[in-house]
Amino acid sequence: MPDAAVAARSSETTDSGTTQQVDVAVVGAGFAGLYLLHRLRKAGFSAVVIEKAGDVGGTWYWNRYPGARCDIQTMDYSYTFDPELDREWTWSEKYATQPEILRYFAFVADRYDLRRDIRFGTGVKAANWDDASDRWLLTTDNGANISCRYYIMATGCLSTPKPPEIDGVKDFKGAIYFTGRWPHEGVDFTGKRVAVIGTGSSGIQSIPLIAEQAAHLTVFQRTASFALPAQNGPSPDDRKTYFEADRAAYREQARWSMAGVPYPQETAVSWQLSDAERRERFEKAWAAGDLVHILTQLWADQGVDVDGNALIGKLIHEKIRAVVKDPETAAALSPNDHPFGSKRPCLDTNYYTTYNRPNVTLVNLRQEPIKSITATGIVTDKRSVDVDAIVFATGFDAMTGAIMAVHPITGRDGKSLSSVWANGPQSYLGLTVAGFPNLFMITGPGSPSVLSNMAVSIEQHVEWVVDRLAALRDAGYTTMEATETAQAGWARHMADCSTVTLHRLANTWYTGANVPGKVQGLMPYTGGVGPYRSICNEIVSRGMLGFKMTGPNVAEQCNDGEVVRLQPDVRLVLGMLAEMNLPPFESLGAQGARDFLTEFNKGRPVGRPVGEVGTGMLQGAAGPLPYRLYRPATPGPHPIVVYFHGGGWVLGDEQSDDPFCRDICRRSGMIVVSVGYRHAPEHRFPAAAEDGYAATGWIAEHAAELGGTGEPVVVAGWSAGGNIAAVTCQLARDRGGPEIAGQLLICPVTDCTFDRPSYVDNANGYFVTRGLMYWFWDIYCSPADRTDPRASPLRGNLANLPPAFVATCEFDPLRDEGIAYAEGLAAAGVPVEQLQARGHFHSSLMMVDVVITGVGGRVKMAEALRAFAGLPPKLEERGAETPIKIDAAAG
Ligand SMILES: Cc1cc2nc3c(=O)[nH]c(=O)nc-3n(C[C@H](O)[C@H](O)[C@H](O)COP(=O)(O)OP(=O)(O)OC[C@H]3O[C@@H](n4cnc5c(N)ncnc54)[C@H](O)[C@@H]3O)c2cc1C
Numbered sequence: 013m014p015d016a017a018v019a020a021r022s023s024e025t026t027d028s029g030t031t032q033q034v035d036v037a038v039v040g041a042g043f044a045g046l047y048l049l050h051r052l053r054k055a056g057f058s059a060v061v062i063e064k065a066g067d068v069g070g071t072w073y074w075n076r077y078p079g080a081r082c083d084i085q086t087m088d089y090s091y092t093f094d095p096e097l098d099r100e101w102t103w104s105e106k107y108a109t110q111p112e113i114l115r116y117f118a119f120v121a122d123r124y125d126l127r128r129d130i131r132f133g134t135g136v137k138a139a140n141w142d143d144a145s146d147r148w149l150l151t152t153d154n155g156a157n158i159s160c161r162y163y164i165m166a167t168g169c170l171s172t173p174k175p176p177e178i179d180g181v182k183d184f185k186g187a188i189y190f191t192g193r194w195p196h197e198g199v200d201f202t203g204k205r206v207a208v209i210g211t212g213s214s215g216i217q218s219i220p221l222i223a224e225q226a227a228h229l230t231v232f233q234r235t236a237s238f239a240l241p242a243q244n245g246p247s248p249d250d251r252k253t254y255f256e257a258d259r260a261a262y263r264e265q266a267r268w269s270m271a272g273v274p275y276p277q278e279t280a281v282s283w284q285l286s287d288a289e290r291r292e293r294f295e296k297a298w299a300a301g302d303l304v305h306i307l308t309q310l311w312a313d314q315g316v317d318v319d320g321n322a323l324i325g326k327l328i329h330e331k332i333r334a335v336v337k338d339p340e341t342a343a344a345l346s347p348n349d350h351p352f353g354s355k356r357p358c359l360d361t362n363y364y365t366t367y368n369r370p371n372v373t374l375v376n377l378r379q380e381p382i383k384s385i386t387a388t389g390i391v392t393d394k395r396s397v398d399v400d401a402i403v404f405a406t407g408f409d410a411m412t413g414a415i416m417a418v419h420p421i422t423g424r425d426g427k428s429l430s431s432v433w434a435n436g437p438q439s440y441l442g443l444t445v446a447g448f449p450n451l452f453m454i455t456g457p458g459s460p461s462v463l464s465n466m467a468v469s470i471e472q473h474v475e476w477v478v479d480r481l482a483a484l485r486d487a488g489y490t491t492m493e494a495t496e497t498a499q500a501g502w503a504r505h506m507a508d509c510s511t512v513t514l515h516r517l518a519n520t521w522y523t524g525a526n527v528p529g530k531v532q533g534l535m536p537y538t539g540g541v542g543p544y545r546s547i548c549n550e551i552v553s554r555g556m557l558g559f560k561m562t563g564p565n566v567a568e569q570c571n572d573g574e575v576v577r578l579q580p581d582v583r584l585v586l587g588m589l590a591e592m593n594l595p596p597f598e599s600l601g602a603q604g605a606r607d608f609l610t611e612f613n614k615g616r617p618v619g620r621p622v623g624e625v626g627t628g629m630l631q632g633a634a635g636p637l638p639y640r641l642y643r644p645a646t647p648g649p650h651p652i653v654v655y656f657h658g659g660g661w662v663l664g665d666e667q668s669d670d671p672f673c674r675d676i677c678r679r680s681g682m683i684v685v686s687v688g689y690r691h692a693p694e695h696r697f698p699a700a701a702e703d704g705y706a707a708t709g710w711i712a713e714h715a716a717e718l719g720g721t722g723e724p725v726v727v728a729g730w731s732a733g734g735n736i737a738a739v740t741c742q743l744a745r746d747r748g749g750p751e752i753a754g755q756l757l758i759c760p761v762t763d764c765t766f767d768r769p770s771y772v773d774n775a776n777g778y779f780v781t782r783g784l785m786y787w788f789w790d791i792y793c794s795p796a797d798r799t800d801p802r803a804s805p806l807r808g809n810l811a812n813l814p815p816a817f818v819a820t821c822e823f824d825p826l827r828d829e830g831i832a833y834a835e836g837l838a839a840a841g842v843p844v845e846q847l848q849a850r851g852h853f854h855s856s857l858m859m860v861d862v863v864i865t866g867v868g869g870r871v872k873m874a875e876a877l878r879a880f881a882g883l884p885p886k887l888e889e890r891g892a893e894t895p896i897k898i899d900a901a902a903g
Contacts, residue, residue, distance in 0.1 A: 075194065238355075
């Protein structure tokens with residue numbers, strides 16, 4: 013149905029007695045509720061919207077404080093579902109003011125004739141699911157209750173202001189204001205002594221304007237926020253030109269972007285850039301006055317690496333010091349308790365200069381907490397400030413506040429949402445909750461919501477939900493409900509995502525830390541808007557994975573399961589590889605595959621600096637072989653790791669695992685010597701194995717020349733290199749040396765059979781395929797030789813070998829033979845540690861600075877190398893890495 017026709021259609025609600033009967037009840041008439049109503053009507057549902065406020069607008073109805081504006085450019089913070097609407101409305105500024113945004117919502121409501129189905133001035137108090145009728149009953153505080161098939165909470169992430177937690181508020185005789193409930197007639201502070209409590213976004217926007225009016229303004233700050241100049245004015249030309257060139261393409265790009273605003277993925281990492289280059293990028297971002305720009309476009313590691321992030325904090329501190337004249341005030345305003353971006357940064361106009369005004373005082377509550385509010389003002393540990401008005405800019409009970417305020421919400425079997433969420437919100441996709449059929453939350457906890465341009469996220473949710481309801485109806489179902497398995501899987505995926513970003517390192521309203529007593533945990537989905545959208549689509553394409561559906565005349569359908577079992581960055585990498593539609597290696601011939609790999613590796617991050625990288629030649633089994641040596645920056649001598657690269661005995665060379673060699677050199681503080689052993693088909697079995705053994709002997713013998721300590725060497729290898737490392741240990745034992753202190757085997761090839769379950773489960777789709785492994789084996793080794801322990805070390809004697817650390821990845825055809833080798837070693841009495849990396853694929857642990865969730869594994873492997881070499885554990889200095897967990901099975 014064309015959009016224009018929708019406005020003319022009645023929503024066919026009927027009133028039966030005291031209960032209004034509709035297909036769908038929507039709570040909230042903000043950005044989400046308005047679009048829902050339009051979309052539901054268009055899909056032919058009868059719908060009613062219940063709204064506490066007196067009119068449409070939600071956030072923009074309530075937040076009328078001075079300086080209130082959006083902080084995503086309004087060009088992006090708009091509805092996009094109807095190109096005609098998009099064209100009819102033009103924003104006057106880059107960041108529109110609250111009155112203009114409210115006018116926009118009124119315009120939308122008029123354009124689609126929405127108000128006739130909205131019950132204003134009405135709150136929903138409670139909601140109960142009735143199993144017998146498959147309907148929700150909503151209790152309201154004004155007029156008829158509502159019976160509906162589907163109940164959609166569009167109640168807002170930031171719509172429940174946090175109540176003041178300070179004693180004595182009731183005693184205060186002056187005026188009290190909340191930024192989130194500002195009087196419609198405005199407030200004149202002329203000649204008044206004013207206190208503002210809170211320096212989040214609302215405080216930062218309102219403080220400069222209140223300071224201009226007030227006789228004196230005292231700002232009470234508990235946590236300093238990062239604030240950037242909005243540089244407001246007309247929409248910037250570069251963005252406008254980009255937008256106008258192809259509006260539809262621009263909008264589509266936004267939908268698939270990480271934050272809901274089209275910006276390219278930055279690829280340069282901080283340590284590749286010089287100080288001057290970093291400063292230039294930073295100054296450009298500062299001048300752009302755009303949150304998404306500065307949050308995504310400086311360098312690729314800014315949001316995932318503590319060191320890369322800290323560089324930005326320092327540059328912003330410099331900016332603050334340059335503006336704020338009093339050094340103590342400047343220091344207090346400089347955030348130092350959270351990484352940049354881990355809490356939403358704010359956009360400001362004249363915020364920091366405001367503190368140079370003679371009528372403004374900053375009180376740092378970290379040094380002098382508020383003791384109480386009295387009849388005349390505010391008392392801290394150190395002073396008493398008399399004021400005529402207090403403005404609470406203390407934020408919201410975010411994400412869950414408005415949902416939990418409807419109480420009880422009772423689902424199946426009388427279970428209440430507050431009991432299900434007693435330990436924090438649980439959901440499938442942030443959209444649905446197991447045990448609560450036909451209940452949907454728009455931008456609920458577990459969805460990208462507040463970490464995105466919410467206009468894009470809201471539209472995606474609304475469209476997904478309404479499309480599902482229509483599909484349900486068309487198939488004869490009347491209920492839809494998430495399964496417990498799917499919900500638990502989503503919680504795990506959320507946790508995996510949060511290990512990638514730095515949000516977990518900050519106590520913020522994203523984690524509930526601003527509300528006393530609230531259960532702590534990161535509530536928004538950190539995996540990005542585009543990936544989230546693709547997951548929602550995947551659920552549909554996989555037959556409503558994770559949902560149970562029932563109806564009176566149709567068979568129940570329950571397609572149970574978890575939608576994402578891969579680590580989030582692995583999912584992205586595999587998605588990108590699939591899109592590249594690469595030819596299978598085995599179709600290229602050995603030399604073609606080698607050339608291809610060399611080209612392919614040029615596109616990866618270069619790896620971090622180490623003390624020194626050198627090259628040389630060593631003696632292999634049949635002649636000289638090249639090696640590459642990575643030396644730590646610390647003073648030597650250092651213990652030595654002999655490393656064998658991956659590549660199926662056919663591909664790669666001593667340089668091909670360069671980023672990984674750098675990484676383990678840095679983390680372990682040990683020399684890594686990567687050996688260029690001979691390859692098949694030119695040199696078939698046992699050339700590689702014998703080279704590995706000979707090279708290890710040569711390196712042990714020449715350890716002192718190489719800068720080694722003279723202690724026994726350690727061997728390590730990935731994939732076929734893991735095979736060579738394992739074989740080298742067996743040969744060294746059997747042939748009288750060299751002595752080897754330990755073996756690190758990463759996804760090693762250990763056996764020549766292809767019948768273990770991982771060869772079936774992970775045969776295709778995870779880069780290394782069963783077909784590729786067949787090809788490697790065929791090139792390297794004739795069938796008659798394959799059971800030789802120098803090809804299949806699992807078939808050798810596993811006793812009296814050096815201690816081992818064996819890492820395997822869940823989605824790898826080689827997984828089970830790696831596990832079998834670790835188990836075999838353990839059974840033979842060899843000390844073994846095992847790491848089974850959940851959600852990872854064959855290359856995960858190698859992909860340094862790409863598969864960030866592999867960091868935990870890389871830390872563990874480096875610690876194992878140190879332990880083999882007799883070095884004490886090295887506590888990782890880089891805080892980002894400490895909490896990262898990869899499930900490790902006991903050896
Ligand atoms: C000051 C401020 C600035 C912001 N700027 C941006 C920005 O620039 N970009 C961005 O992406 N996001 C921004 N946000 C987030 C903003 O909340 C969302 O962008 C968006 O407006 C949310 O729309 P919504 O419809 O989901 O919720 P809301 O706009 O919050 O609307 C929810 C409505 O539900 C009603 N309601 C709640 N509970 C009940 C109940 N039990 N019964 C009846 N009615 C109920 C409320 O009264 C409210 O009107 C900002 C938020 C604030 C507070």
